[in-house]
Amino acid sequence: MLYDVLLATKTLQEKLIKLSDCREVLDCLIEVAKDGEDDPNSHWHESGFQDEYIASDSNKIHHPMFYNGVIKIQSGKQQLTAEERAAVQCLLVEGADLAATSSAKKLSVAEKLAARKAKKQRVSMFSEYVNIDFIIGSAAEAERLWSEARHVLTAIRSSMTPATFEAIMLLKKNPTFWDGKLTARAYNIIKDEGKAIREKGIK
Numbered sequence: 001m002l003y004d005v006l007l008a009t010k011t012l013q014e015k016l017i018k019l020s021d022c023r024e025v026l027d028c029l030i031e032v033a034k035d036g037e038d039d040p041n042s043h044w045h046e047s048g049f050q051d052e053y054i055a056s057d058s059n060k061i062h063h064p065m066f067y068n069g070v071i072k073i074q075s076g077k078q079q080l081t082a083e084e085r086a087a088v089q090c091l092l093v094e095g096a097d098l099a100a101t102s103s104a105k106k107l108s109v110a111e112k113l114a115a116r117k118a119k120k121q122r123v124s125m126f127s128e129y130v131n132i133d134f135i136i137g138s139a140a141e142a143e144r145l146w147s148e149a150r151h152v153l154t155a156i157r158s159s160m161t162p163a164t165f166e167a168i169m170l171l172k173k174n175p176t177f178w179d180g181k182l183t184a185r186a187y188n189i190i191k192d193e194g195k196a197i198r199e200k201g202i203k
Contacts, residue, residue: 022137
């Protein structure tokens with residue numbers, strides 16, 4: 001039993017694990033626990049496992065329609081209910097709402113072109129939504145970030161400005177977006193700007 005919980009916990013701590021994948025892990029744990037509750041041969045037998053905090057309908061979920069809508073979009077398996085569609089409307093690709101209603105009313109040329117563009121982009125059931133894989137289901141990534149930040153903003157470097165700290169963390173967490181040449185270029189730009197400000201102050 002503890003092994004199953006440990007395995008689920010470790011899976012939930014994977015880097016950038018999507019909300020839908022987290023939900024799948026929890027559903028798997030709940031299913032195994034309930035199936036083994038009445039099975040004498042199962043290590044879950046009479047365990048009294050409670051899923052009130054991790055069930056998909058838990059009252060701990062503050063926005064269940066948005067939560068369920070995001071999971072369905074990420075998994076691409078089920079149709080959204082009207083309530084879920086309303087909750088995730090902010091995630092629609094620009095112009096997708098026009099494509100959905102283009103046949104119901106007369107549109108202007110601009111609206112028709114926007115609807116046509118959105119229709120071309122629709123390659124699957126949920127392509128009318130932006131890529132929302134950035135919505136993760138675990139706080140492990142944020143906790144890792146705080147842990148790394150602790151090693152950057154040490155007592156010795158307590159006088160570091162917020163802008164410098166933010167820049168260091170940005171570079172540290174996004175190594176694919178920069179290299180040595182880009183860093184040197186940025187440094188020279190800042191150096192030249194500082195020199196210009198100093199010269200202006202002297203004059």
